[in-house]
Amino acid sequence: MRNLFAMARRIISQIVRDKRTLALLIVAPLLILTLVWYIFGAKASEPNxxxxxxxxxxxxxxxxxxxxxxxxxxxxxxxxxxxxxxxxxxxxxxxxxxxxxxxxxxxxxxxxxxxxxxxxxxxxxxxxxxxxxxxxxxxxxxxxxxxxxxxxxxxxxxxxxxxGALAQITQNAPKVEEPDSPQKPEKVTLDVSYLHANDDLNTFDAFGPAMVGIFVFLFIFMIGGVSFLRERTTGTLDRLMASPMKNYQIIWGYMIGFGLFVIVQSFLLTCYIVYVLQIYNVGHLLDVLIIVFILSFSALSLSILLSTFASNELQMFQFIPLVIVPQIFLSGLFPIDTLPGWVQAIGNLMPIHYSTEALRNIMIRGSEFSDWWLDGFILILFSAVFITINILFIRRQRPLTS
Amino acid sequence: MSFPIKGEHLHKKYKNQIVLNDVSLTLQEGEIYGLIGPSGAGKTTLVRILLGLEKADSGKIELFEQRPTLNAFRSLGYMAQSDALYSELSAYQNLSFFASIQGLHGKAKKARILEVAKAVELDKDLKKSVAQFSGGMKRRLSLAAALIHQPRLYLLDEPTVGLDPLIRKKLWTLFHYLKEKGATIIVTTHVMDEVAQCSRVGLLSEGKIIAEGAPKALMQRYHVSSVEDIFIAMEKEGAKK
The missing domain is CATH 3.40.190 (D-Maltodextrin-Binding Protein; domain 2)
Incomplete structure (x- = not known):
């Protein structure tokens, strides 16, 4: 246990001492979301x-x-x-x-x-x-x-x-009925009602939940991946391997150390979009936080996993177009119902897909825990699988003592 | 007499290149064993295999006369060729972390950090961030991190590379001091004047230990005036054959 916390404490002091990383983790997502808010939230000008x-x-x-x-x-x-x-x-x-x-x-x-x-x-x-x-x-x-x-x-x-003849004619003549005066037709109007949200919902409100997921995932992925990669390239991982530290303690130390920043980051980010940008939200803030939090765990565990296959920072960043960009497009930002089955299947393998689904349900439809637990569970499952593979990979680094 | 580390008939191949070819090595307690040889001879690979960081294709390793376990690592200090430090952290934070994962805590940890920092003459720079350290300072801090838990066995991969002669001398005084206290040290090196200070040396060439023994005995055996010349003598012998 002590090893675990020593590891977590070290990661925390590393990030705190590296102001730039700290800023990237905390400030950058806020900045970009503000920008996106202006872009998608802006009303289109009248056509000329x-x-x-x-x-x-x-x-x-x-x-x-x-x-x-x-x-x-x-x-x-x-x-x-x-x-x-x-x-x-x-x-x-x-x-x-x-x-x-x-x-x-x-x-x-x-x-x-x-x-x-x-x-x-x-x-x-x-x-x-x-x-x-x-x-x-x-x-x-x-x-x-x-x-x-x-x-x-x-x-x-x-x-x-x-x-005499006249009397006969009037008797046989058909009765003329006065036609009814035509009724005025009712004016046809459309009465629109919304099951969820209202007509104030703009593009940003609809995109927002997906955006939160994407940015949290992206920044945690970059920082977590590179920081574990460095552990490998600078040789500190070897030093850990030549110590009595257990394999799971290394991986979970990372999870806990980064977890603290993830809590701070997701809290700030969620509060910012809900209270400052005033994104449409009828759900509980805590529900939103929980989803963002478990999403970042899957991002962190995935980045550690992929850093195994990278031998330097550049190769780590090469995973971004491969891992992040498809997630953005298949996250639910754009409708995917009409896409071919195999594309949808890929979409179902992506963590952001589930976070978007859950966040949308919570923020726009006001879903309770009973409605979104499955999405949250799948996200946790992702993390669990990635973490297990990570621990197995680390075990390979220490072949004799496993 | 016990053997802190023992490797028997170690073979290692990377793709088609043979790195270790039937290497056997046994260290005796309380000796400084110098592993010397040209670059690419397999020194680092041998050290990593002895540590269990890499698996030999065949052969047997024993640490403290048993199969390597995590607990054995508690008595083992490893210094890699790379400095393996966290450059964002201060020197103190680095040492503190490595001490913690070796089971040192509280006052004992603090005292030990100051002790090793003094030993490598970094006690005045503990608060500095490692990113501001010079190459030599990083090397010494890396050594300090390997010393922190007072292990019984040290595996030092080129500990003195890039250090000025004065500090090198001081470090060797430290190694002798550790040896006096009963520690066993295996050290890889290029520097030939360090070889003379070892209790025993092993000459590694092309994945084989071609000669092993006390430096003086080796020089006498091959009728040369320095250990360096043994390589040349061996090469001549090989040519004759």
Whole structure:
């Protein structure tokens, strides 16, 4: 036990004395998350739009002057080429939309706005048709009134000249029923409700849980891996191997020593995004902390494992594109349901995948322990497997005494 | 008489290169055994195999007359060719860590740290970070870390490399002092004037111990005036054959 704590204490003083590493572990994730917060949290600016051929159009009222600049076709084409506008609408029948097209996000924004205006256009068309119909009906009504007058005069004449015949006619005549006045159609509106969260949830809120996992994993992976690698390259591991220290004490010493910083780091990071950046969080802070904490253990144990296969720092960093980058893409940051099965299978082998799942459930859906324990358990399983392999590998370094 | 370390018929191959070819070595208690030979002769490999840090392809190792155990490491001080120190830590923190994992704690540890620091003349630099140390200072601190738990057996891989003659001399005085107190030391070296100070030397060449014995006896046997010349004499002999 004492050996274990001597080991942990040594790692702690090593990190504390190395200010740069300390800063990388604590400050860097905060800095990067802030940056990401600005990037993903920013509201997209309104699209710049224009209309042409509006003079002769009935639809002009649907395109408010504030939203659509009035331009001549030449001006519009030039503005589109200079990226001053994202799209322009040609109001000549049939209505045409010309998009700038180089940025899918801007295309989408422009299209959704134009579609909104087009709904107004449809309303205009419908009311115009209605007006036409009422005119027709009115004209018919006038004609009928005239006929009725003639009939009234004729029946007056018949009363005088042939009253018997008239009585027969009125008896046989079909009863005219007054048509009901048409009911006003109800206005159709969409009532949106959210099972989780609300319409304030922005991209950062959705990405945040994944981001926390990624940065914690990345920084622990780098620092833990390099620090164990150094133990190997400087020969201090040999010195430990030539001491009565047990294999598991070396690995667990690392776990405990780094564990302290992981606690501090995950606490600061979680508090920072929840209270300072105010990421959407309905779950318990403690649940979030636990997940971040066990994730970093899997990062640390994996980095120690991979450092076995590296002979210098450069080779250690070569694992980042191999181990970290795929995790970022398959972490759940982007939907993976439609990917081929083997890609999904790889995703299921990645620790960050489970942390993202758990953090999302906790922060956005407010899940309790009973909902996320499985993800947490899998993360612990990862660590357990990596730690066991590490201890076996270290045993190989001391072949005689094992 | 007991044998602190014993290796019998050790063979070691790296891929196609034979590093050790049937090496047998037995140390007697209380002697300084010098392992000498050109670079690449297999000195470091032999030391690492004796320690159990590497496995020999075949052969038998005994530490304190039994199969090596973790407990045997408690009586063993190892100094590698690399300094093997934590450069972020201060000299004191380094020694404190190595003392702790050898089971020293509290006041005894502190006293022992000061003692070994004095022995290698680093007592005034204990608070300094190792990163600020010169090469020679690191070498001495590395030696101090191997001495800290007062082992009975020392395996020192080139302990005096890169040190100035004055300090080298002082360290050899220290080795003799340790020997007087009953410790056994195996030391690898290039420096021939150190060879004369060993109780016995083994000449390692191309993975074989070609000669072994007290330096003076060896010189007489081969009719040469220095141990260095034995290699040359052996080479000539080999050429004659």
């Amino acid at each position: 739009l224009a209309i042409i051929h509006y003079d002769s159009s009935d639809y002009m009222s649907a395109f408010a002057k504030n939203d659509y600049e009035r331009m001549t076709p030449l001006q519009a084409r030039q503005a589109l080429a200079d990226k001053k506008i994202d799209a322009y609408v040609d109001l000549k029948n049939p209505v045409k939309v010309h998009l700038e097209g180089s940025d899918p996000q801007r295309n989408g924004l422009a299209m959704s706005k134009i579609q909104k205006s087009m709904q107004k256009v449809q309303a205009i068309t419908v009311s115009a048709m209605k007006d036409e119909l009422t005119d027709v009906i009115k004209a018919q009504k006038k004609g009928m009134q005239a006929e009725q007058q003639t009939i009234a005069q004729m029946s007056k004449a018949m009363q005088i000249y042939a009253p």
